[in-house]
Amino acid sequence: MHTLPFADIPGNHHQVSPSEPTRVTSARTYRASWAGIIEAGDPQFQALAQAFEPPHRPAATFAAIGLESQEHALIWLGAPQVLTHWALHQDDGLPIAALNQHGAFGEHWPADPAWRERIPTTTWNPDGQGIVTELDFPDGDGRVVVYELLGKPAMLPAGVSRQPVGPVPVVTWHCTRCHSAGDTLDRYASASPAERREAARAARRHLRPGRCRGASARLDQALAAVDRVVTGRPESADPTGLYAAWCQTKTTGGCTPGMVSSCAEVREARTHTARHRMATCP
Numbered sequence: 001m002h003t004l005p006f007a008d009i010p011g012n013h014h015q016v017s018p019s020e021p022t023r024v025t026s027a028r029t030y031r032a033s034w035a036g037i038i039e040a041g042d043p044q045f046q047a048l049a050q051a052f053e054p055p056h057r058p059a060a061t062f063a064a065i066g067l068e069s070q071e072h073a074l075i076w077l078g079a080p081q082v083l084t085h086w087a088l089h090q091d092d093g094l095p096i097a098a099l100n101q102h103g104a105f106g107e108h109w110p111a112d113p114a115w116r117e118r119i120p121t122t123t124w125n126p127d128g129q130g131i132v133t134e135l136d137f138p139d140g141d142g143r144v145v146v147y148e149l150l151g152k153p154a155m156l157p158a159g160v161s162r163q164p165v166g167p168v169p170v171v172t173w174h175c176t177r178c179h180s181a182g183d184t185l186d187r188y189a190s191a192s193p194a195e196r197r198e199a200a201r202a203a204r205r206h207l208r209p210g211r212c213r214g215a216s217a218r219l220d221q222a223l224a225a226v227d228r229v230v231t232g233r234p235e236s237a238d239p240t241g242l243y244a245a246w247c248q249t250k251t252t253g254g255c256t257p258g259m260v261s262s263c264a265e266v267r268e269a270r271t272h273t274a275r276h277r278m279a280t281c282p
């Protein structure tokens with residue numbers, strides 16, 4: 001499989017299930033992240049073809065394209081000629097009409113072992129660091145930011161049982177309103193759209209009514225108390241906003257962020273995204 005050039009899709013829109021508002025069912029725009037041709041003579045052909053149910057199960061040499069958005073993924077299977085033709089004319093963008101005519105789209109990328117060996121690892125940002133998506137609260141007060149940074153994941157991708165050596169891209173989320181959510185268990189190793197989908201789903205759950213605690217006077221007061229003990233400074237008049245300010249300065253230690261999300265991490269991710277858009281990051 002060939003990894004295709006990076007493309008961000010800022011401002012993308014996702015549809016959710018009417019009965020399950022945290023479940024994204026499709027995106028307005030997808031990018032193609034990888035593509036390749038599986039030959040009929042490939043020793044793994046049967047294993048790869050069997051990931052698909054009979055009407056769509058390939059019987060001969062076929063092409064596959066992995067498409068993804070920030071919160072969703074599609075796979076296209078079809079005639080190899082469509083892919084070879086597209087490879088020669090990539091500037092024209094994805095040939096949607098030809099893809100529909102000579103193949104079919106399925107939801108999600110196959111996750112069985114044969115496919116896992118073939119599908120390249122993808123992060124949303126080119127170096128696995130940056131903003132993935134931002135979800136606004138319906139009342140306009142604050143937002144939940146899903147982002148990638150290098151670090152130590154708490155949740156590993158399906159089929160992976162061993163902690164990676166050294167920092168790897170981690171996807172998690174942070175609420176700019178209550179600051180205390182997006183905890184350890186929501187730090188997923190960002191290796192495929194499946195993990196980014198999980199992190200974004202947790203973020204969407206936090207947007208649901210009653211989930212966000214909002215700005216917390218209790219946390220502000222607790223921090224003011226700690227400040228008094230540590231610094232010996234007298235009680236500050238009004239502790240409002242102390243916790244939010246502290247969250248902005250939680251140091252992330254370069255490539256190894258702390259175990260909980262913070263506004264400081266969000267800011268670091270934003271810096272990457274800005275640089276990627278100017279193409280000064282790898």
Ligand SMILES: [Zn+2]
Pocket residue numbers: 174175176178179180244247248262263264
């Ligand atoms: Zn924060």
Ligand SMILES: [Zn+2]
Pocket residue numbers: 175176177178179181206211212213214
């Ligand atoms: Zn919140």
Ligand SMILES: [Zn+2]
Pocket residue numbers: 127129130272273275276281282
């Ligand atoms: Zn970067």
